[in-house]
Amino acid sequence: MELLISVLSDESGTRTSARCGLDSAVTLGRGPDSAVPLDGSGISRDHLRFHKDGDTIFVTDLSSNGTWLNSRRLARDKAHPLTPADAIRIPGFEIRVELPEKPASESQSARPAIPATSVTPSEHLQTGGPLHAVRNFSASLSKVEILLIALALATFILVALYLAV
Secondary structure (H helix, E strand, O other), X not given: OEEEEEEEEOOOOOEEEEEEEOXXXXXXXXXXXXOOEOOOOOOOOXXXXXXXXXXXXXXXXXXXXXXXXXXXXXXXXXXXXXXXXXXXXXXXXXXXXXXXXXXXXXXXXXXXXOOOOOOOHHHHHHOOHHHHHHHHHHHXXXXXXXXXXXXXXXXXXXXXXXXXX
16 A cells, blocks of 8 residues: 655745555654655654554654644644545644545545645745744644743743843
């Protein structure tokens, strides 16, 4: 069984694709074993994993910085089933997965293919661009996380003011 993974970079607006066999788990991240090497702040060495169980493909967050499935943050180390329409977000990237076709007897409708072409930055901005990613990220934060960020910013400002004197 083969999986097509398509990764769109928020920073450059380019799309990278890779076909991966699903005989074993497929991992994405900064590590050397990543099916599509991802470089960016907030990306773990092993950030997320795809694996197959029966006829279902699952995604699992392995990171401390988070993985979002359709704008919902995934619980770490918990497998979530994928559907053809799912969008996966990690800091700085959007990931789409083309799931393998089921035999004609199991599925009557064909799935749309994910284009493996490059996307220009202007096209990327029309689809939401970096601000869309920031909005999705900020919407996923809990009240405790927002409070911690506010405290960290206040501490930084106080230290800067102290050093300026």
